[in-house]
Amino acid sequence: MQQMYTALDVVDGRRADESIPGAPAPIADAAQSKGLLVATVASAVIFLVALLLKNLDLFRQPSYEWGDYAANAIQIQNAKHLHELLGNYSRWGFHHPGPAFFYVFAAGEALFHDALHLVPQAINAQVLTIVIVNLVFLFASLYIVSRHSGSPWFLAPAIASSVSLIYTINRTVSAYGVDTALSSIWMPHVLLFCFLFFLVSSAAVACGEVRYLSVSAFTGLMLVHGHVAQALFVAVLTVMMIAALVWQRWRQGSLRTLLREARTQLIVCGALVGVFAAPILIDAVLHHPSNIDAIRAYVRDQVSFPTTPRQAFRYELSFFTFVQHPEAGLPSSRALLRSGFSHAYVRRYWAVILVLIACIVAVRMRRRLVVPPFVRYLMLELAVVCLLFFYWSLKIAGEMWNFNGYFFYAVQFAGIFCLLGVLISSLPAMRRAVQKPAFALCFVAPLLLFCSPRSFTFSTGHAEDINRIAVAAEGRAPMLQLVFAPDDWPTAVGVASRFQRVHQAWCVAPWSVLFPPGAVCDATAGVTKLVLTRNSTPCVAPCQVLVRDDGLTAELAPYPWLKLPVTLGTDEALAQLQGFYGEGREGDPRWTSSHAAIRFLLAAAEPGASRVRIRVTSDPRPGRPAEIRLNGHLVGSVAYGQAETVDFTVPGQWFRPAAENEVTFSVPHAGPIGQDVRHLGVMLHRVELSAAHPE
Numbered sequence: 229m230q231q232m233y234t235a236l237d238v239v240d241g242r243r244a245d246e247s248i249p250g251a252p253a254p255i256a257d258a259a260q261s262k263g264l265l266v267a268t269v270a271s272a273v274i275f276l277v278a279l280l281l282k283n284l285d286l287f288r289q290p291s292y293e294w295g296d297y298a299a300n301a302i303q304i305q306n307a308k309h310l311h312e313l314l315g316n317y318s319r320w321g322f323h324h325p326g327p328a329f330f331y332v333f334a335a336g337e338a339l340f341h342d343a344l345h346l347v348p349q350a351i352n353a354q355v356l357t358i359v360i361v362n363l364v365f366l367f368a369s370l371y372i373v374s375r376h377s378g379s380p381w382f383l384a385p386a387i388a389s390s391v392s393l394i395y396t397i398n399r400t401v402s403a404y405g406v407d408t409a410l411s412s413i414w415m416p417h418v419l420l421f422c423f424l425f426f427l428v429s430s431a432a433v434a435c436g437e438v439r440y441l442s443v444s445a446f447t448g449l450m451l452v453h454g455h456v457a458q459a460l461f462v463a464v465l466t467v468m469m470i471a472a473l474v475w476q477r478w479r480q481g482s483l484r485t486l487l488r489e490a491r492t493q494l495i496v497c498g499a500l501v502g503v504f505a506a507p508i509l510i511d512a513v514l515h516h517p518s519n520i521d522a523i524r525a526y527v528r529d530q531v532s533f534p535t536t537p538r539q540a541f542r543y544e545l546s547f548f549t550f551v552q553h554p555e556a557g558l559p560s561s562r563a564l565l566r567s568g569f570s571h572a573y574v575r576r577y578w579a580v581i582l583v584l585i586a587c588i589v590a591v592r593m594r595r596r597l598v599v600p601p602f603v604r605y606l607m608l609e610l611a612v613v614c615l616l617f618f619y620w621s622l623k624i625a626g627e628m629w630n631f632n633g634y635f636f637y638a639v640q641f642a643g644i645f646c647l648l649g650v651l652i653s654s655l656p657a658m659r660r661a662v663q664k665p666a667f668a669l670c671f672v673a674p675l676l677l678f679c680s681p682r683s684f685t686f687s688t689g690h691a692e693d694i695n696r697i698a699v700a701a702e703g704r705a706p707m708l709q710l711v712f713a714p715d716d717w718p719t720a721v722g723v724a725s726r727f728q729r730v731h732q733a734w735c736v737a738p739w740s741v742l743f744p745p746g747a748v749c750d751a752t753a754g755v756t757k758l759v760l761t762r763n764s765t766p767c768v769a770p771c772q773v774l775v776r777d778d779g780l781t782a783e784l785a786p787y788p789w790l791k792l793p794v795t796l797g798t799d800e801a802l803a804q805l806q807g808f809y810g811e812g813r814e815g816d817p818r819w820t821s822s823h824a825a826i827r828f829l830l831a832a833a834e835p836g837a838s839r840v841r842i843r844v845t846s847d848p849r850p851g852r853p854a855e856i857r858l859n860g861h862l863v864g865s866v867a868y869g870q871a872e873t874v875d876f877t878v879p880g881q882w883f884r885p886a887a888e889n890e891v892t893f894s895v896p897h898a899g900p901i902g903q904d905v906r907h908l909g910v911m912l913h914r915v916e917l918s919a920a921h922p923e
Contacts, residue, residue, distance in 0.1 A: 264374055264383070267667040271387055272367035275674035279359065279410065282677070282684050286355060290348035292691040295718035296414060297351060298725035299742045303327065304354070305728050306744070307334035313511040314519055315453055316415040317741040320625060320905055322522035326453030326507055329418055333357055350729070351688055354413050362410045365421035365447075366390060366641075369428040372440070373645045376432070376602035379652045384669035389580070389644045391676045396577045397637055398683040400550040401630060409637070411686035416631040419454050422447050423461075424638035427613070428645075430465050431606040434472035438486075441493040442500065444469065449504040451635075456523060458635075461616055465609060472605065515745075529900050529907075535628070540621035543628045544614065547636050550574045555627045584647050591654045603649040610639050610646070625905070693775070694719055697760070697782045698726030700774040704784055705756035707733045709749050711800045712760040717742060719780060720760055734758075737805045738821075752787045752804045752827045752888050759783040759800075789831040792840070793918035796826050796891070803828035807893075809906060817847070820854070820909035822898035825890050832886035839920040840883065842876045842891075847911035849901065854910045855894045858882050863891075866910065877920050891915055 280286065293301040299317060306312035307330040315324030336357025340346045347353045370390070374382045398408045401417075409420060426447040432440040448466060451458040477483040487494070512518040517525075542564050546554030549568025568574050591597065617636055624632055677684045701708060701723070708727070712720040721742050727734040735749035749755060758774075761781050767773050771785040788802060796803050798818040807824030846866050848854060853867035856876070864876045883889055895909030 260380075261375070263667065264380065265371065267380070267383060267670050268367050268371040268374065271383065271670045271674055272363050274671055275367075275387070275677075276360065276363055278674055278677055279684060280356075283411075283686055285687070286352050287347055289352075289690065291351045291688045292349060292695045292722065293351050293725045294689065294691040294694050294722035297688060298694075298718070298722040300330065300333075300413070300415060301351065301354075301725040302721075302728055302744060304330050304333045304337065304350075305725075307331045308338060313507040313514075315455075318456070318526075320526050321741060322456075322526050323519050323741060324415075324454060324456050325459075325519075325523075326504060328450050328453035328504065329415065332361060333413070336360075351413075355411050355686065355688060358413050358418060359411050362418075362421040365425040368443075369421075369425045369641070369645075372428050372432050373602070373606075373649060376435070376600050377649045377652050378600065380666035382648055382652050384666060384673050386645055386648055387670060387673035388676055389648065390641060391674065392577060392580060393637070393640055393644065395677075395680050395683050396550055396573055399571070399573045400552055401634075408684060408686045410684075413688070414631070415454065416634050419451060419458070419635040420638055422450050422454070423458075423635040424641050426451060426462070426465070427606065427609055427638060427642050430469045431602055431609055434469045434476075434605050435602045436473065436476060438473070438490045438493055441490060442496040445497040445500050449500055453504060455635075457620055460620060461613065464612065464616060468609070468612065526905060529905055535622050535624060537618075537622065539628070540618050543621045543624075543633070544617055544636070546630070547633060548640070550577070552630065554630055581644070581647075584644075584651065588647065588651050588654070591651065595654065597650060598653045599650050600653050603646050603653070606642055607646050610642055613639055691722060693777065693780070694722035695726060697758075697775050697780075698723050698730070698732075700782065701758050701784065702727070702730055702732050704774075707735060707755045708758045709755050709800075709804070710734060710736050710760065711757045713762070716760050716762070716780065723758070723760070737800065738807055748806070749804055752829055755787065755804070757783075757785045757787065757800065759785055787829050789829050791831050793916065794828075796828060796915045796917070798912060798914070808912075809908070817911050817913045819906070820893045820895060820898075820912055822895050822907050822909055823892065824909065824912070825892045826915060827888055827890050830883055830885055830887065830889045838880050839877050840880050841916075841918050841920040842878060843873060843916040843918075844876070845873045845913040845916075847872065847913070849908070849910065852895050852897045852899075852909060857892045857894070859884060859890055872913075 296316075303312050303314065303316070307327055312327040312330055312334075315326050315328075315330070317323050333354045337350050337353040339353075340356050341350050341353035347356060370383060370386050373386065374380075394409050401409075409417065412418065426444060429440045429444040429447060433444050444466075448462040451462050474483065474486070477486045508520065512520050542561055543554050545561070546564055546568070549565055550571070550573075551564060551568045554564070569578075588597065613636075617633065617639075621628065621633070697719075710720045710724060717740075720736070724734055724736070724743065724747070735747050735755070736743050738748050759782070761783065762779065763781075767781075767783050767785070771783055773781065773783055775782040787804070790802060794802065798805065798808065798816065804827040805818075805824070806827070807821045809819045809821065842856070842858065842863055844856060844866060846854070848866050848868045848870070850868040853865050855865050856863040858878060859882055861878065861882045863878055864874070866874050893909060893912065898907040898909040900906065901908050
């Protein structure tokens, strides 16, 4: 314990405890500090320029949003107007806590695309933004660690090692078809370098550099906004940081002066907490249920997934073996290792790490290793993060994909920095070396990315077909409803994003959190369907084909005026659906939520009969009876144990001729089934409407 406490005894760049012989103090000389800062900034600029030279298409080739990129783009557009309150969506039915990253992307889009016209499309600007932000986080981390290494020779090998690790990560995730670690705007990936900088800046504060308190708070709050699980990591590391700082000052007898020294930083931190909490609180006040309610409902209803400690350990190990699909290796550690080390780039990466460790061992054989207090604390942080990651892995819902823990690669960046810090600090000749040759190597190290022909080249995919559909449909109707099969959601949300940019009104049936709540269709009258289909059924007037290719066809079709008899299925060919979960093929049986509705237009002359039969074919669950209503009138109910098909007879005057009609299903006790966290009601097959024959 005494050694751990000694590791924290650094204040304002001076060692307060000489029990670590030869330990280097952080660079405190003004000239040296300025030289290191200039070298770090220059290296970052060289890295940025080299990376962009490999990706000149970013400035020439327009790309269009699709899939998750488009879902985020809709929220980014809201952020440009200061309207966004939510973070990125989770596939478990809620949004992550806050929109901080969306406001960063919105600022980059407004600058690089709207104002400077450096890039041809908005998503190009978002990619350029995240590249710059990630490099700022990376090189700011390098600068802090370089200062605490006490030698100008730390920076060059640290940059080279970072290039090697980024290359290895890029090769690992290439199977997902996403961008590189530096350029990916996919939300699970944007946390990596932010998490790295949070680790490094928190270690600096814990070692007495109070001036980094506000940037540590800023990055911690960014992480919490980015993913709900980050609250666990940020909270624990923040408590550690504060405890270490207070303990250090108490041992030095300067605890009373701490608040005075940190007053400005604490004021800034308080302001940051207020700013980051504002969208969460505003959403909680304005919306009922709010996003916080959705997160709480998920936590309450989440079924315990059978993740064993052994599987959690193997999942954590997969980030060190760089396995593309870690869930495939969870049953066997041997398979996990074999899968990772079957790749030459993984073997080369670990060969470099082993050489670095061998150098440290060789130095240790000749003299005592010098471990700077900053490095000691950073290693303590890494150990805690590994334990927290293991605990979190036990709680991960669903399959344990690589993207779930992508931020965990930050541990390896920080680990490499620790190894380099120990090696360089233990070599007096390196600490006494002159700056100029060391800094000259810093300017060369970023150019190592040119050694890889493809791994530093990024692309979001051009998605011209999405733009073609949006351009063809724009202005064809006041309100366009996007109708699509579940598998075609990436195209549908891409078209919605393009509509948002050209101010074309659009809506969707409540499908998932991919689309904002305000985009839900609330009527069939005045709405024209934009049907995205892969079926070869003929499009008969008034249906119009807008775009047709070998894959997807875009058709424009108004809702038809129906006459009895008619069958309303679970597709949207004849009716508008609300409150149905969109899984399976179009027209297959679908789950209702606690409240679901089928809206349709009935012709003026209907129903024409004094009584009408409503035949409902469904599959209710035990303990979940569903009430059925027609335009607000109670038709009856279906419950578990009844026949699959139930007939009801109702007065004809319950229908609304020449108007919109609605059949609703209410399941008060809807809830999860098995490992499905959704609030499921009944499985609906179809609703048939016909004139009742007299008995």
